[in-house]
Amino acid sequence: MAESTLWWLAAGGLIAVELISGTFYLLLISLGLAAAALSAHAGLSMPYQWLCAAVMGGGSVLVWRAYKHTQPESAPAQANHDVNLDIGETVHVDHWLDDHTSNVKYRGVRWDVILQEGQAAESGTFVIAEIVGNRLVLKKSHSS
Numbered sequence: 001m002a003e004s005t006l007w008w009l010a011a012g013g014l015i016a017v018e019l020i021s022g023t024f025y026l027l028l029i030s031l032g033l034a035a036a037a038l039s040a041h042a043g044l045s046m047p048y049q050w051l052c053a054a055v056m057g058g059g060s061v062l063v064w065r066a067y068k069h070t071q072p073e074s075a076p077a078q079a080n081h082d083v084n085l086d087i088g089e090t091v092h093v094d095h096w097l098d099d100h101t102s103n104v105k106y107r108g109v110r111w112d113v114i115l116q117e118g119q120a121a122e123s124g125t126f127v128i129a130e131i132v133g134n135r136l137v138l139k140k141s142h143s144s
Contacts, residue, residue: 032057
């Protein structure tokens, strides 16, 4: 069996394992194996094929990790608009109780609300910052 065929089979096997496990890094390593297969097609010797696999696979992993470190961390699920579409919506609070809680009508239902740390307990329009259990955590809206 040709060397390139072995590299292609290894790359395909790694992709299959990635589909089962969901480990994105296996796709990057399979890129290295595909590079080794292409170098085998080009007629390079086995040590250079291994070098191509290592440089391409390892290099792509390093580049991906460097890229991931430049991206901001996503908010926790209870405060992430991508997870809960209520985050960022506005509600109006008429009055606050002494313990900085209130009750508002939102989406046709009464909700218990609490103030986010450092927010003033005054009536007005607030933005839903996060949802903790069955309580909306509010912060003051900049538009009011």
